[in-house]
Structure formats: structure tokens, C-alpha cells
Amino acid sequence: MAADHLSPKFAALADPTRRAILARLALGESSVTELAEPFDMSMPAISKHLKVLEHAGLIARGREAQWRPCRIEPQALKDVNEWLEEYRRLWEQRLDRLEDYLRKLQSKAPKEKKRGRKK
Amino acid sequence: MAADHLSPKFAALADPTRRAILARLALGESSVTELAEPFDMSMPAISKHLKVLEHAGLIARGREAQWRPCRIEPQALKDVNEWLEEYRRLWEQRLDRLEDYLRKLQSKAPKEKKRGRKK
DNA sequence: AGGTTAAATAACCTTTCGGTTAAATACAGA
């Protein structure tokens, strides 16, 4: 157990073409040809991208006649999110510090009012 | 503007060694040698991993005498989180459907009680 | 100045990635 399922997911997401494909699939199922349409790229290239996404668990594919409709697999993104969650406090903490800083600036502001502003 | 800052971040996260380094840095600053210690890997290899993380904006490095302490840059992870947010409804939606399904199962359950259970 | 420690760089190697074109496969429909 505990194989590294995250690496292939991150690797799949590291390509803008594949992220664009995911964005498209977030709107609904689509065939390979439809998915390929926006890109200036050969069909085999798209086919390879889809295979990468599939192996990462980010998409799944059905079969309808000669079409192989693709759909997004949200669970895979949820897995990524769960990894990220471990770090959430880090950026929220930093945000808190920024808020503290801004609050301090604001409480100082009245004193500063007397000074002229640089043109 | 609008350069692709996400690809290098995802690419950096696609390696388990680098994710382990990040996990370590989430606990606090660390020198390169300290970071290298848990891995069965040469120092230059670690050095390269750190460079990848740095270029992705995931870590930053200081200078203290002959040490180059590394620290995590939470903002980069926040950026990844923001990308992921666009898809959140997808997995939450699916979870809702599962909950609906389980609720239906439960309301059906009393009827099922009368049947014997398979051994 | 000389020696030690911390880290980066250079040069190299093998594997993987992202693309190509050409050929093969799978199915639908006349």
C-alpha cells in the first residue's frame, strides 16, 4: 500500500495543455477530437496527454461507438487538495501576520496625517 | 504578464524527494546538509532539487556564513490552492450525491430488515 | 597562509517527456 499516487497527479498537472483539457472537462464530458480542437497539436499528442491524465486518475474514459468520451475524476483533485491542506495553516498564518501589520499601520495613521504628501 | 507560474510549481511538487523536503521545511528553516540527511542521495542531487523548488517559488534561501538556510514560501502553495479551488465544487458535488445515495439507502433499510441476511 | 566545512558547479549518463509522421485498429453506415 501507500504507493506514491501524488507524483503522477502533480506531474500530469504540470503541463498547461493538460490543465486546459481538465478545465474543458470540468464543463462536461467530451470526445478526444473535441478536446483536441483548441490546440495546435497533432491528435497523437493529445492522445498521449489523455493517457497521462488517465494514469494519474484525473480523468476516466468511456466507450460510445467509435468515440471515447472523457470525463474528469474529481476525487483525484480532492487527493491533491488533501495534500495541500497540510500546508494551509502556513499561508493563513502569514496572512494573519499581514493583517496584524496593516492594523498597526492603521492605528499609527492619525499621527502621520499631519505630514504633507509627496507630489 | 500572465506567464505560466503554475507549471513549474506542479512540476516541482511531482517529485517525492522534493515534497519530503517541503514537509521538513514546514517545520522550520533548515540548512542544505540537514535537509539532505534523510536521503540516500548525493549532495549535488539535493542541491538540484532545491534549485527546482526555488525556481518554482516554493522555497527561498538566505545566507548565514557558509550555510544557506532554506525556508518554505507558503504563497506558492496558496497559488496552487487557488487553482484547485476552481474545481472544488466538482468533488463536493460528487460527495453530495454520495450522501444523497446513502440517505436513500438508509430510508430503504427498514424494508430490508425483514429479509434474512446471507451468511 | 592553511585546513575544514558547506554548498554549488561542471561534465557526464540514462531515462522520461512532449512532440512529430505514418500505420493500424475499431466501429458505423451505405
Add this chain to the structure above:
DNA sequence: TCTGTATTTAACCGAAAGGTTATTTAACCT
């Protein structure tokens, strides 16, 4: 059964990834 349409597979290519060892740089400490 032949033809067109959708998609994959095969073979190839150059570039990038991830590792190595050997060398270099940088800063500290006598």
C-alpha cells in the same frame, strides 16, 4: 463488404529530468 470517421499505436527525435563523481567556490577557524 467497402468507406469514412475516431482514436490509438509504432517508431522516431530533441530536450529536459534526475542522478552520479570530480572540481570549485565561499566562508569560517586557527
